Structures are given as structure tokens and as C-alpha cells.
Amino acid sequence: MTALAQKQGNIVKLGDYLTQSADLIRATVTHLSEAKMEQSIGLCVDAFRNGKSMLVCGNGGSASDAMHITGELVGRYLKERTALRCICLSDNPATLTAWANDYDYASVFARQVEAFGGVGSVLLAISTSGNSANVIAAADKAKQMGMNVIGLTGQGGGKLAKQCDVLLDVPSKVTPMIQQVHICLYHYLCEHIEARMAG
Numbered sequence: 001m002t003a004l005a006q007k008q009g010n011i012v013k014l015g016d017y018l019t020q021s022a023d024l025i026r027a028t029v030t031h032l033s034e035a036k037m038e039q040s041i042g043l044c045v046d047a048f049r050n051g052k053s054m055l056v057c058g059n060g061g062s063a064s065d066a067m068h069i070t071g072e073l074v075g076r077y078l079k080e081r082t083a084l085r086c087i088c089l090s091d092n093p094a095t096l097t098a099w100a101n102d103y104d105y106a107s108v109f110a111r112q113v114e115a116f117g118g119v120g121s122v123l124l125a126i127s128t129s130g131n132s133a134n135v136i137a138a139a140d141k142a143k144q145m146g147m148n149v150i151g152l153t154g155q156g157g158g159k160l161a162k163q164c165d166v167l168l169d170v171p172s173k174v175t176p177m178i179q180q181v182h183i184c185l186y187h188y189l190c191e192h193i194e195a196r197m198a199g
Contacts, residue, residue: 024170024177025184031171037185040166041192043148047122048197054086055116057109057138058126061179063090065126065152065186072190081198087116089138109138119146127151128178130158130169139163152185154178 012020044054054073056066066088073086089112090096099108113123123142127135130153139149143163151157151164155171170181 021177021180024172024181027171028181028185032168032185036166036168037188037192040150040168040189041196043122043150043165044124044189044193045196047120047148048084048193050120052085052118052121053116054084054122054124055089055113055138055142056086056124056126057089057112057135059090059132059134061175062126062128062132062152062182063088065179065182066090066124068183069124069186069190072187073193077187077190077194079194079198081194084193084197087112089113089116106133107137109134110141113138113141113145113147117142117145117147121145121147123147123149125149125151125160125164126153126182127158127160128154128175128182130154130156130160132160136160136163152182
């Protein structure tokens with residue numbers, strides 16, 4: 001059974017589901033170049049070494065991923081080291097709801113980029129479709145401020161792709177499958193950022 005059948009709500013057995021996940025990971029190996037990941041790691045390490053911030057944003061499951069990434073970098077992934085200045089833009093419900101209530105939800109991340117970003121900082125923008133309006137607005141604001149933008153998306157990167165200095169796109173249109181590969185990619189990113197910062 002294909003991932004499309006899964007998206008349409010058909011029941012799949014565990015073995016088939018895990019096989020599909022493994023197949024997409026293998027497809028990502030050939031689709032996503034080592035050079036793109038190396039560039040992403042370099043941008044983040046440069047920001048941290050220069051006292052700048054890494055901001056992370058996303059909606060829903062991607063908001064949870066943003067929190068996960070921030071936890072790994074502020075805390076630790078595998079090595080003992082100093083804390084890294086990483087900020088999750090979906091972490092503060094008071095800020096999110098106040099701004100969305102008074103203005104709109106589409107600009108809740110862009111407003112925080114304005115508050116916490118700056119030249120040389122990095123925005124990691126997560127959207128499985130690449131078309132989340134508030135993530136695109138955050139990327140727009142980041143570019144206006146002289147920041148680097150890394151996109152973590154599904155196939156093609158959607159509208160977000162145009163705003164990215166580096167696009168890490170998973171070759172799928174199925175949201176839960178994309179999210180599973182996103183975990184692999186950002187764990188790899190965290191491990192390599194940490195290794196360089198700890199070293």
C-alpha cells in the first residue's frame with residue numbers, strides 16, 4: 001500500500017508502515033545533498049559562534065519539532081557544552097495569543113523574528129507544505145533583517161522555497177511521513193552543530 005493510500009485513510013499494517021517510512025528515508029538520502037546539510041550546519045554554527053540567535057518556528061506538529069530542536073540545543077543533545085542561543089517562536093502562548101487576538105495569526109512569528117533576530121542570526125522555518133502563511137511571513141521578515149533562512153519542508157518547499165538560503169525538502173507530499181524524516185534531519189543537524197560547538 002502506498003503513502004497516498006495511507007493519506008486517504010486506508011489502514012496499513014505495521015510492517016508496511018515502517019517499510020514506507022524506511023523507503024522515504026532512503027529516497028531522502030538520494031534527494032537531499034550532503035552539501036545542503038553541511039551549509040545548514042555551517043550557518044547555525046557561525047551564528048552561535050558570533051553570539052547570534054537561531055530562531056525556530058512551525059505550526060502543529062512542526063511547532064512540536066521546533067520545541068524539540070530548541071530543547072536539544074539549549075540543553076544538550078549528546079555532549080556536555082555551554083548552552084546555545086536557540087529560541088522556539090511557538091513556545092510562549094501569551095505572546096502568540098495576544099498578538100493573534102490584537103492583530104492576526106499570520107504575523108505571530110514575524111513579530112518575534114523582529115524582536116529576537118538580527119543580522120547574522122538564523123531562522124529555521126518548518127512547514128511540511130512550505131505554504132504556511134505565518135512561516136513564510138517569518139522568513140520574509142528574517143530576510144529583511146539580514147538573517148539566513150533554512151527551510152525544512154516537504155517536496156519542493158512550496159512558497160517558502162523562494163525565501164530560503166538553504167532548502168532541506170523531503171521528497172513527499174504526505175505530512176506524517178515528511179515529519180518522520182524531519183526528525184532524522186534535525187537530529188543530524190543538532191548532533192553536528194553540537195559537535196562543532198563542543199569542540
